[in-house]
Amino acid sequence: MFGKLNGMMGNFQLMQKLMQDENFKTFISHPKVQELFKDEEFKEVAKTRDFSKIFSHPKFAALMREPELASLMAKINLQGMISR
Numbered sequence: 001m002f003g004k005l006n007g008m009m010g011n012f013q014l015m016q017k018l019m020q021d022e023n024f025k026t027f028i029s030h031p032k033v034q035e036l037f038k039d040e041e042f043k044e045v046a047k048t049r050d051f052s053k054i055f056s057h058p059k060f061a062a063l064m065r066e067p068e069l070a071s072l073m074a075k076i077n078l079q080g081m082i083s084r
Contacts, residue, residue, distance in 0.1 A: 015049060023075040030072065032063055 018024045027033060036042050036059055045057050054060055063069045 027072040027076060
């Protein structure tokens with residue numbers, strides 16, 4: 001029971017850190033990313049805040065094949081946020 005709650009709190013704290021990161025803000029404000037967030041199927045996956053599901057979603061993976069977006073994503077230090 002507490003394992004799931006701890007996981008949810010960890011995801012919430014990570015989201016708070018991400019929202020303060022300028023690189024993340026730049027990434028999510030990109031028009032193609034904004035368009036993805038309008039997709040109903042992807043919105044459902046994003047609501048879970050499960051990054052493994054989000055990153056493995058075919059539409060997100062397609063965006064990451066675009067050099068500009070992959071470069072923006074690479075600037076986000078997720079590992080540093082997780083280990084803090």
